[in-house]
Amino acid sequence: MTTVAITQTRTTCPYCGVGCGVAITRQDTDVLPVAGDKHHPSNFGRLCVKGSNLHDTLDLDGRLLYPSVNGERVDWDTALDTVANQLRSVIAEHGPGAVAIYAAGQMLTEDYYAVNKLMKGFIGSGNLDTNSRLCMASAVASYKRAFGSDTVPGCYEDLEQADLLIITGSNAAWAHPILFQRMTAAKKANPDLKVIVVDPRRTATCDLADLHLAIRPGSDAFLFNALLGYMDAQNALDTDFINQHTEGSDELLANIRSQWQGIEAAAAQLDVSAEDLTTCLEWFKARPRTVTFYSQGINQSSSGTDKGNAIINLHLATGRIGKPGACPFSITGQPNAMGGREVGGLANQLAAHMDFADADRDRVQRFWNAPNLVQGPGLKAVDLFNAIKAGDIKFVWIISTNPLVSMPDADDVRAALQACDMVVVSDNMGNTDTALLADVLLPAAGWGEKNGTVTNSERRISRQRGFLPSPGEARADWWIISQIGRRLGYESAFDWQHPAEVFDEYARLTGFENNGSRDLDLSGLAGMSQEKYDRMLPVQWPVNAQYPQGRQRFFEDGRFFTPSGKARFINVTPALPVSRSNDGPLIMNTGRVRDHWHTMTRTAKSSKLAQHIREPYLDIHPQDAERFGIQEGQLARVFNSRGDILVRAHITSDQRTGEVFVPMHWTDRYASKGRMGALIDKTNDPISGQPELKFTGVSVEPFKTRWRGMLLSRVDLGAIPCDYWAYGPTETCHGYELAGNQEPEAMLAWAKSAFPNARWLQMRDPMESHERLVAVENNLIQMVLFLHPHEAFETRQWLLERFRAGELTPAERRFLLAGNPADGVEDQGKTVCSCFSVGEKPIREAIKGGCKTAEELSAKLRCGSNCGSCIPELKNLIRLESAN
The missing domain is CATH 3.40.50.740 (Rossmann fold)
Incomplete structure (x- = not known):
């Protein structure tokens, strides 16, 4: 009888700064699908879609396995x-x-x-x-200016104990999904909790919002100074806290009073309605348990440090720090x-x-x-x-x-x-x-x-x-x-x-001549044996004689790490970012998509993650699309004095006019021309050095092509010789989105050269300029290439299944050349729920069949029942179907 060895390991996710615990089970040498660690206090067993698919990213494709010098392998x-x-x-x-x-x-x-x-x-x-x-340099600088130390004052539980959440500069639903789910659960448990999302564009995070303030890009400091000016005018500051635990209030308040010109003027600065701004101000005044949750939209700015200090000033002046449910909380982007x-x-x-x-x-x-x-x-x-x-x-x-x-x-x-x-x-x-x-x-x-x-x-x-x-x-x-x-x-x-x-030496350094003078102190973890280190449980620093089990919050005692022991108010005079005059009339914003991470070296290995959004894209408002001649689904060239990229246009009123959004992830490995960093100027914050990544002047124009295409292949073909391509793996093969102005015959010839031993099935429709080419070896599909003047080929699940299936039957050959699925084969359409591979078509059918809520869709199709990252998209599909 063969004995199967089962081993289990508790580790931490390598993606965002939430720090979720992951439970790994190995069966002999096989890693089973990962699960969340139910005992980890960051996630209590939940994982986002990226974390849930970590086991799909462990293959050795593309791995660097040996040292090399000048391209030659060495020892x-x-x-x-x-x-x-x-x-x-x-x-x-x-x-x-x-x-x-x-x-x-x-x-x-x-x-x-x-x-x-x-x-x-x-x-x-x-x-x-x-x-x-x-990522976080401006947050560090603002903390140090105010507190005398790089100290995050709060904890995740504050998100659940607050009466008001202000989410600014963060699409948490996509960038920090597990924290977003904790916020969602908190709102469900506490109907009185109000959520304000501050973001120039409408994102998935706005699904949770009671109020969305679509402010002018870069105007965040104006908003937080306005909040402080309003609280001062309403005599709603915490004067006891200010007098006992802060310094510099006189200068700050004099500056704020010179800026505060009332709600109408502030609303005009922010480019929001006076009614919405009034709601924000009144909610803030009425709810002292406030967490301001902020990330890259604040930090990645030429004035990111000042923006951070504007947030901290507001919390200090109202005493909303060091208390359950009240703190300024910068969220880190990396693990x-x-x-x-x-x-x-x-x-x-x-x-x-x-x-x-x-x-x-x-x-x-x-x-x-x-x-x-x-x-x-x-x-x-x-x-x-x-x-x-x-x-x-x-x-x-x-x-x-x-x-x-x-x-x-x-x-x-x-x-x-x-x-x-x-x-x-x-x-x-x-x-x-x-x-x-x-x-x-x-x-x-x-x-x-x-x-x-x-x-x-x-x-x-x-x-x-x-x-x-x-x-x-x-x-x-x-x-x-x-x-x-x-x-x-x-x-x-x-x-x-x-x-x-190494850890022991580091822990000893944190405690060396510390005696409470520095926030970071891990002396309580020094001297651990290797065995204890291996068993170490999650703990919040500091860990020392005073806090042997760690410390949940800082500053509840009103003591800071400045020479005086008091927090410092920092005078902030807001300024809007300015793009180069010759860079273009539109402002480009950047950020993450739901299922990808950084430059995709890990997430692009997972077929589930790669299929949610298959191409780099451009979000553009309908008025701007009309102004620049951009059509939905068309390729757009985004350019300025530094370079250009090619992306797929998505026209949406979620975007403000005059502004566009392009995701950050695509590289030369995954797209022909998708590196948005090539467009961004080197302007950066003079204090933190953090670049202005969220505000870049660009122009856009249609990139007209003769044909669109889809290529599926059993082997990775690398860069494709056409004007535009974007690559991503599928469950059964390698997938490419294509477009170009080359002669279709040239693409067909290149494809045939890539599979010299194949037999070819080919169908041509000269009237429609439609080309279908299938490579077969040993009666197995090796490659499928479809070209068409405008077809997007969204219906493809049936083709992917042909790569999984065995030898082709004569009927399947006919279906392939017809370009339609075989009888009885249903296509899911665009992937919405990556966890369970649920596409848009069955979701829409379920909505038409009576599912009116995300919970009902989850019960019927399982979508949204694991990580919850797709719930905002499910709700949007419900809204769209209701509108239709």
Whole structure:
């Protein structure tokens, strides 16, 4: 009798900053579909659609498995020696300032700690920055200005205990779905809870809103100053809290009073109705348990720090901080953006929430016994890549991120890396835009293989545990970094043998000479054995003698981390962003879609995730579409002085006039011309250095093509030789959306050359310019190519099933060439619920059949019953069918 080995692992999701617990079950070597960890306090067993499909992302397609130098595979010693020798040479000739590292919020805290120690303590360069500069740098700066420390004051339970939720700069329904579901449940449990969504466009998050304020882009600080001005005029400030626990109120209130000109004037500034603004003001006054929940729409701005401080000023002045259901709450975008902030992953931080003051430098230098401790801050991301292009930085090491897609003016970043003397890339994927420019590639362990910790948005430290062996010769980032440190002559400083040792050193540093003077203190976790580290449960920092089980909220005692112990009001004079005059008449906003993540290196491996939105797209208001001659479903060229992209047009009144939205995810791997970062200017916040990613001037125009096409293939064909293509896997094959102006015959010839041993089924309709081509080998479908002047080919499930099925029957060959499904085969249409692969067609039929609520649809079709991410779309389909 064969015994099946069952192993279970509790780990943490590698996507957003919610930090959900994930339960992994392995049956022998097979990873079963993942489940939420019911014991994890972040999600209590729930997972969003991305988390629910993590098991689909563990294959080795595209994985970087072996080190290479100049495109040639080498062993680890050769690769590490090459890196260390170049580092040593650059430092000797040009100094440590000629070295840079650009890291990521995808790294574990132990990895982050190791690279920060190496760079700032031993190489002696401050030029270590991270893609968190694009994500949370403004939130960090505003917290530090107000509180004296980078302290998130609240916790997730506050979202459930509030009487008013203000969601601003966040499409939480898509970007942080589990927190959105917690908010939804809270509203259902408390009908008196009011939700205000502040966003220029109507998003899925507005499904929860009692009030949607579609403000002028970039006017957030005007709104929060208006709220403060109104509360001051109504004598509704918390004067006791202000007098006892804050400083700078006189100057702030004088500034606010000079700005406050009444509701009508404020509404005009914000471009909202006076009635809606009045409702917002009155709800805020009446509901002291208020959480302002904010993310990238606030941070990714040339005035993001001021916007954050405008929010914090309002909470301080009304005493809405340190209390259940009341706090300013910035939500992080990446799984370990918080951990990176803790250990000093940003160029303007030193380590463990210490900066470059003399006392901090002295303390860190003694703890590390660091011979070359950096003197001051290094270059932030935008300036760092500018310095690479200028030749001031000769060596850059990029770890776990893809700046050729995510950075502003991304084509200029490409030029910078092409000009750099040495580019080293550590990643688990070898086919990213950035990896393709590397001189040295170092294969890194990925999720499921790594072992360490991450910190979520409520300061909760959780374990990421490995449950798979690293494939090929992939290694953990902390190991790679420590090997370089040793080769540079610092063996004793980097002699860790296990991530538990790295964590222990980090925990000891947080408590070193702390005595309550710094918010971050993990001294209660220092000294753990490897066994205890392996068993470590989620806990919110600080963890020390005073808070041995962690601390849920900060500032309930009115004590802050400024020299005076009082919170500081920061004078904010709002300013609207300004795009370059020659960039175009429309303002482009960017952000995430529901089922994808960052630059798709993980989510694009999952067929379920890839099918919800198959192409990069443009949301544009009907008036603007008419103005620029854009039709629904047409390709549009979006362009300005820096570059252009091709995206599929979606006309929607959810978008304000004069503004468009383009998602951030598509790369050269997944689309012919979808890298929206190429359009964005380098303008950034003067305090935080965070780029203005939400406000870019662009023009649009129709991109007319002779034909649209769909290609399905058993093999990944890479880039397709036509004007436009977008790639994504399906459950049975590889899928491409195509369009072009090439002769159709040229596409047919290329397809035939890709399958030289195939037999061909072909149907041509010259009158309709409709081409159908099917490749068959051993009586199995290998490829299907359909071309048509305007057909979108949404009906395709039946074709996908043909790839799953066995040998073709004569009848199936006829159906293929007819371009219609076989009798009895139903097509689902566009995927709405990715968890259960429920398409739009059965949902619409169920609505016509009597389902009037999302709950009824869920009971009938299961859609919306798992992660809930599709519920806003279900409700929208109900509204559309009712309107029809």
